[in-house]
Ligand SMILES: Nc1nc2c(ncn2[C@@H]2O[C@H](COP(=O)(O)OP(=O)(O)OP(=O)(O)O)[C@@H](O)[C@H]2O)c(=O)[nH]1
């Protein structure tokens with residue numbers, strides 16, 4: 001059987017969800033037949049499909065696909081990885097930066113795979129704390145490094161555009177495993193991410 005194209009794969013979702021967006025547009029008092037928003041239910045459904053595609057992906061498989069044996073056993077740091085996710089309470093974006101470090105234990109991973117797994121977990125409904133641990137545990141169990149650290153700095157639109165309406169507050173979450181539990185290693189990592 002031939003593989004389905006991306007469109008064939010996502011079409012059932014888009015067909016279902018666009019009718020929900022049509023209902024939202026009507027309920028907010030807009031005219032859904034107005035020229036500019038005629039195709040908006042479909043566009044919004046496609047955007048939502050994109051932003052939640054992480055449910056369909058296997059992050060461990062992504063890491064396992066590019067793991068290489070290597071003796072290097074100092075810290076590997078990938079910092080300032082852009083983050084865009086949706087908070088599970090309001091389905092509004094939160095966005096910021098992710099910093100990931102690990103200390104190899106005989107195996108390294110292709111560098112691009114770290115931002116890829118960040119995206120897999122970010123493209124789901126999330127809270128920042130769980131996102132931090134999802135990334136941390138995925139690297140820890142798959143790569144089995146000597147240590148792994150994840151820090152996320154983010155701003156939440158649900159706290160900016162609505163609710164408490166605080167424009168300048170940022171939330172930092174962190175998780176440490178293995179050698180990063182050691183104060184000296186952790187401090188070196190924190191110094192490197194500034
Ligand atoms: N811990 C945590 N809380 C979050 C995150 N994203 C959003 N929230 C919070 O989730 C909470 C939901 O609280 P509720 O009182 O049920 O919802 P609400 O009435 O819309 O709350 P307000 O935002 O205070 O208006 C709010 O305090 C949000 O700020 C996150 O990533 N982590």
Ligand SMILES: [Zn+2]
Pocket residue numbers: 087088089090091092156158159
């Ligand atoms: Zn929220």
